[in-house]
Amino acid sequence: MRTAIVWFRRDLRLADNPALRLAASLADAVVPVYIHAPEEEGAGAPGGASRWWLHHSLRSLATDLQRIGSPLTILRGPTLNSLQRLIDQTGSTAIYWNRVYEPAFIERDAKLKSHFREQGLEVQSGNASLLFEPWEVATGSGTPYRVFTPYWRQCQTRLGSVPKAAAPPKKLASPPNLPSGVALDDLALLPTRSWGDGLAAAFQVGEKAAHQALDRFVEDAIADYDTRRDFAAEPGTSRLSAHLHFGEISPRQAVEVAQSAALHPQRSGASLGIETFIKEIVWREFAHHLLFHYPQTVSEPLDxxxxxxxxxxxxxxxxxxxxxxxxxxxxxxxxxxxxxxxxxxxxxxxxxxxxxxxxxxxxxxxxxxxxxxxxxxxxxxxxxxxxxxxxxxxxxxxxxxxxxxxxxxxxxxxxxxxxxxxxxxxxxxxxxxxxxxxxxxxxxxxxxxxxxxxxxxxxxxxxxxxxxxxxxxxxxxxxxxxxxxxx
Ligand SMILES: Cc1cc2nc3c(=O)[nH]c(=O)nc-3n(C[C@H](O)[C@H](O)[C@H](O)COP(=O)(O)OP(=O)(O)OC[C@H]3O[C@@H](n4cnc5c(N)ncnc54)[C@H](O)[C@@H]3O)c2cc1C
Structure with a gap:
């Protein structure tokens, strides 16, 4: 029996998840795992409000995975040791994950990749969080962009080649010898009650909630997004940012749904709103492009x-x-x-x-x-x-x-x-x-x-x-x- 580990990080969803899809298509049994190791994540380790979101997002992911037959195992870092034990316990021969393009992740993940490959494991990573790899979009002379407008123009010409968002796996099988891991509550991600209550009143968390937020935005606001998005009191924006950060929805999905809104007869005048929204998603890409090429900017000015x-x-x-x-x-x-x-x-x-x-x-x-x-x-x-x-x-x-x-x-x-x-x-x-x-x-x-x-x-x-x-x-x-x- 071929068993594969899917290591979840900022891709807390089932649909359009390249690592999960690969495991579902190649392995007989799948071990989904989340490893809590903030000390390995550098400046990108979650702050207080993000930890609140992470708690609820993991709970939602665990429920969704359980429903299709493969429970989420939660472990604590160090990641190398946890993955090693999990491989030994489950007899896994492959590890799949989706890339996070932050400096501390890049450094750690490269080490893990070579370590496990040297052991003869199959290790593959995919792109779940960006439309384009940060190294794919470059100026004519091959250098990274530092100005948005030409970056956007090039992205526009490439939008047609972005792969279609993939459907979620319907069923997964678990290996017989799954370790129990730690309970989500033991990660102590939740803040004091009063702060958490305010966040809970403002947001629903999880893959389903992400799609509901996108659908609501497309239904109610995308047509006027170009004119209303700057008005502070109006519900004129998508509020997708945290869902995108934690990977509860992919930018591919967001762009596809936004583009399909143009086909709706009631939104025939929405093209400027749709284009402005896609441009904002590309601002997000640009920020990742810059961090990838200029990692020092976390603490140092680019200029x-x-x-x-x-x-x-x-x-x-x-x-x-x-x-x-x-x-x-x-x-x-x-x-x-x-x-x-x-x-x-x-x-x-x-x-x-x-x-x-x-x-x-x-x-x-x-x-x-x-x-x-x-x-x-x-x-x-x-x-x-x-x-x-x-x-x-x-x-x-x-x-x-x-x-x-x-x-x-x-x-x-x-x-x-x-x-x-x-x-x-x-x-x-x-x-x-x-x-x-x-x-x-x-x-x-x-x-x-x-x-x-x-x-x-x-x-x-x-x-x-x-x-x-x-x-x-x-x-x-x-x-x-x-x-x-x-x-
Ligand atoms: C000082 C400062 C700090 C910011 N910090 C963050 C941050 O930590 N995380 C974050 O996601 N955004 C950050 N932004 C960008 C932006 O304010 C938020 O993405 C946006 O307000 C989120 O609301 P929304 O999802 O309704 O956005 P929408 O207007 O609906 O935009 C759709 C999506 O496009 C992306 N986006 C939009 N504007 C930007 C932008 N300027 N830069 C990068 N991506 C963008 C987001 O993913 C957003 O969800 C920051 C902006 C400023 C000025």
Whole structure:
């Protein structure tokens, strides 16, 4: 009897899973395993909110695997030892997994591959998480892209060659001698009850929930995605990011379903919305492309001139930012949405990141670390890319002189003040004219709305104009210093 191990990592689904499909087609018996080894995952090891998601995703995967006849075994790392024991216990002759393109995974997985191949095992890895391998898309001279638009153009020409998403296996057989492994609860992935409750109220986890989220988005929002996706209070985006990160759904599936929406007679005018959505999926690809080719960007700026920028050490400012107590309503609303639900609207992510890096002058790494711990979709590639973009030091970065004015952004992207009122109830009674900038309201207006600045809502922790000027001066200095530097 030929037995194969399928090692699940960021591919927590049955459908369109190349490793599982290979095992189902080549082996008589399959051993699905998840190995908890965060110490081997480097900067991509899950933070608090991601651990919550992981717990529920593993539970969902275990149920789905059980249903088709092959229970999930959960083990603890070190991975090498756990896989070795599992091979010995089950008599497996093959191991299949899907690639994770983060630096720590690449290094560890390469070692495991050669180790087990040297033992005579068949070891194969597949691509479950990207449309294109990061090395497949390259400039004419064979170098990686650093600018999105030409990358996108090339991806567009390749979309037709992306393999069709594959169906899930209907039935799997287990070997007779399966080890029992550890219980999911023993991994202690869940946070304190109150935090977990907020995340649970915001998200359903698992492969089925991922498809429901995609179907809902295609039904209700994709047609207007190009025009509505920036409005913070609207349910105008897919909220697929955590499902994609944990591989509960593949980008191939997301793109296929989005493309098929164009065929629906009621969505005949949806082509721009569909194309914009696919472009966002390709932004995700671009982030992975960059992390693969520039792994140092997890901690270092892609644009090395930014090493000379004088970052501020401001513990009080950082704490106020993390807690949503900066006194700048759109920023505080975003940071509260993040903490209470594990997710923040993309437009608001850009606004809060700009305030941290440019007005508070705090290093983007601090913001990235807080996001990594509190986002359910925390993803090393997308988070690193997003933060370097906001700080102006990455690929396709917002130019150094683009410093978001949070009040103008709020006026534009929360015109009905719904987002602010939802996340900052203490300001809800303020009239529209002042709610984005309560510091400009007359005392009588504040009093009538029950707002006392400095007491139940903070005064702004930064002077936006003065800190904007400081940031511009620092960037100008950095640019001048780098153009004078010896070649
Ligand atoms: C500072 C900062 C940090 C970020 N950190 C993360 C992160 O850790 N994980 C993460 O998945 N996204 C991150 N993003 C990107 C983006 O904000 C989220 O992907 C998006 O808000 C998720 O919501 P959605 O699924 O409804 O997105 P939709 O608008 O429905 O987009 C569809 C999918 O496209 C991908 N996508 C969209 N925008 C981007 C982008 N700018 N970069 C990469 N992928 C994108 C996501 O997978 C998303 O699920 C960050 C952005 C910024 C500015």
């Amino acid at each position: 090395v001139r930014f090493n000379a920028l004088p970052w501020q050490v401001d513990d009080a400012g950082l704490k106020a930012w993390c807690r949503g107590l900066t006194g700048i309503p759109i920023v505080d609303a975003g940071m509260r949405q993040l903490y209470q639900t594990g997710w923040m609207h993309n437009r608001v992510r850009m606004i809060v990141a700009s305030l941290l890096c440019k007005n508070l002058g705090i290093h983007w790494r601090e913001g990235a670390a807080w996001f990594h711990d509190t986002l359910v979709d925390a993803d090393l590639a997308a988070n690193t890319f997003g933060w370097q973009w906001a700080a102006g030091c990455g690929a396709d970065a917002a130019p150094y002189y683009r410093i978001f004015n949070p009040t103008l952004q709020a006026e534009r992207f929360d015109p009905k003040r719904l987002y602010i009122r939802q996340w900052l109830p203490e300001l809800a009674a303020l009239p529209d004219a002042y709610i984005h900038q309560p510091v400009t309201a007359p005392l009588s207006v504040l009093r009538a709305a029950g707002v006392t600045l400095g007491k139940n809502y903070p005064s702004p922790v930064v002077d936006l104009k003065a800190t904007r000027d400081r940031a511009l001066a620092a960037y100008a200095h950095m640019r001048a210093a780098s153009s004078n530097a010896p070649a």
